[in-house]
Amino acid sequence: MLLHSLSFVESNNMNFIKFSLAFLVFYGFTTYSFAQELKNSNIDGYSFRQLSNRTQQDRLPRVSTNGYVTWEGWDGMGDWEIFLHDGNTLKQITDNSVQDLRPVVNANGDIAWQQGLGFDSEILVQSDGVTTQITNDSGSSLHEERYPDINDNGSVVWARRTSTTRWTLATHDIESGTSNFTSTRGYRPHISNNEVIEASGALRIEQPSGDLIGDIFGIPSAQEAGYRDFRRGEIGHSDNVVIEADAGTVSGGLHPDQQGPRDILYWDGTDLQNIFSSDVWAGRADLNGSGILAFEAFGGLPGSQSGLDDKEIFVYDANTGNLTQLTDDDYIDEWATVLEDGSIVWQGTGNFDDSTNNFFTDFDIFIAAPQAVPEPSFLLPIGIALFATQFRRRRHNANE
Ligand SMILES: [Ca+2]
Ligand SMILES: [Ca+2]
Ligand SMILES: [Ca+2]
Ligand SMILES: [Ca+2]
Helix, strand or coil: EEEEEEEEEEECEEEHEEEEEEHEEECCCCCCCCCCCCCCCCCEEEEEEEEECCCCEEEEEEECCCCCEEEECCCCCCCCEEECCCCCCCCCCCCCCCCCCEEEEECCCCCCEEECCCCEEEEEEEEEEEEEEECCCHHHHHHEEEEEEECCCCCCEEEEECCCCCEEEEEECCCCCEEEEEEEEEEEEEECCCCEEEEEECCCCCCCCEEEHHHHHCCCCCCCCCCEEEEEECCCCCCCCCEECCCCCCCCCCCHHCCEEEEEEEEEECCEEEEEEEEECCEEECCCCCCCCEEEEECCCCCCCCCCEEEEEEEEEECCEEECCCCCCCCCCEEEECCCCCCEEEECCCCCCCCCCCCCCEEEEEEEEECCCCCCCHHHHHHHHHHHHHHHHHHHHCCC
């Protein structure tokens, strides 16, 4: 493990602020493992399941802390619908002729999603089986609504386009039914159970108060950290943050969101760590409150069969420093999201063995759940010996 300490000096309203960052580089340090071949092959420590088996497209999964999984699925008749998997049963939530997109779900099973595209888009919430449209400005020229997120308190956040170049944050409280349209810039917002909002702004991550999240938590801006931009971020429920950092310019036809070298950074509350670098592209990282991160990237770890034609899912455990390659096949694997128990849900083409759906161009939703590691039997006599020692001490103390 190499520990790099970098210093940055920034001019800020005549004041010079010096930041010192500790970057942990794990080359030669991280232990890793990977699947041997297709999606029907397990890797150590995970059991795999396929949550959707429809011949239509299933994509953009998001999870609750406790195991609900929601996504958008093509209905085969011209529009997307919302689906919800509760761990056992798959339910179709919408059935209409408009576009239902980008759903998110909380631990109560409340779902928020975007309905419609462009300036006709609105945000909807379903709670206790009742669907409510919480914005209503269809037809007005510049109110595009995108990227809802929801927390376990029933707080919803999303980005609202209020001018051609400006996205601002809006919030809604399900219990009171009240909405708040702020003037604070933010894009792709996410909200933790502590009501902290993280959003990608223009070159920064900020709070609805207008304060930079970096000002509150000490996270440096992209420029302070030496990057062109922070493209995507996610906040976990312990207010830990994962950031997709744009490491430089690449010429080409794609939007900068979708090309170029990337570093995946993890803010654990104290330090900003660089946990993965890709010269091609890596991103769409998600995390849980206990420091399990997942993201997609081209290629694979040393020893894997993955080429640069399709993406794979990687899992990083900030508690151990282990980086695991969860998939290793020639099909697309992307859009990973993390449950609090460390399960990883993602979308991909290809199938597991138990699927009857063999369309390799068809996207489905997959889950990899961590398996309990059996206690090594030699620990038992040690445990008994320790207990006996403690017991003797307690008896001794009781006699004093
Ligand atoms: Ca499908
Ligand atoms: Ca629909
Ligand atoms: Ca429909
Ligand atoms: Ca793959």
